[in-house]
Amino acid sequence: MENTQIEKLKDIKGIIFDYGGTIDSRGVHWSEIIYDGYKSAGLEISKDIFRDAYVYAERELAKVRHILPEHNFYDLLLIKMRIELSYLVANGVIFENDIDRYARPIAEYCYNQAKQCVEEARVVLQSLYEKFPLVLVSNFYGNVEAVLSDFKIRHFFREIIESAVVGVRKPDPKIFALGVEALGFKPEEVLVIGDSYKKDIVPAESIGCRVLWLKGKGWTADEDAVMHHAILKSLKQVLDVVF
Secondary structure (H helix, E strand, O other), X not given: OOOOOOOOOOOOOEEEXXXXXXXXXXXXXXXXXXXXXXXXXXXOOOHHHXXXXXHHHHHHHHHOOOOOOOOOHHHHHHHHHHHHHHHHHHOOOOOOOHHHHHHHHHHHHHHHHXXXXXXXXHHHHHHXXXXXXXXXXXXOOOOHHHHHHHOOOHHHOOEEEEHHHHOOOOOOHHHHHHHHHHHOOOHHHEEEEEOOHHHHHHHHHHOOOEEEEEOOOOOOHHHHHOOOOOEXXXXXXXXXXXX
16 A cells, blocks of 8 residues: 655755656646546547557657747647647548647647646745755756746756756666756755656665655556555645655
């Protein structure tokens, strides 16, 4: 069973946050939110076909620079939805004119979901910011600064370590080492908060950081089955652990 009570963490001097999935979706994998966005927009397709489109778009965004530094999260979502929907067109699932029909409603649904989650997280970030230096370590598309600024939470973070900028991606522990270096503390004095066991928790622990895992609905059943001694049910629980 998951822990409902986590031991208080002592001697924490700085905190590293993941962004996507942690601050903007309550620990739920973004594929789940986007799939709900499809249904909200009236696009009913199987989960398997959706996942194929989701993976295709992620790979396309990794290969080609569709996302520019000035794009906020809505801009990103709209671009991503057009790529996913284009995949569905190419595979005969929807028609070409369905791209314009569905792209904006899905992007708007997802953006609003993220905005609600960020507003919930703001209270936690504010409280932590008043006591600890915070650094963001994120696998992102090169525009996380614009995303944070749009949601008005950029000022909470002393530094941003973004995969597309530094050239290192999670689960490589080196990206967390960069975060620790930015804080200027020993790894054991740094707390890492993330939503992915494989991409956040494992690499952070491997370099000696303390961790809290915001565990929501993951990408696979195997991921959902993993247990850990420091599982958060909500981001607000962080405050009970560090104060």
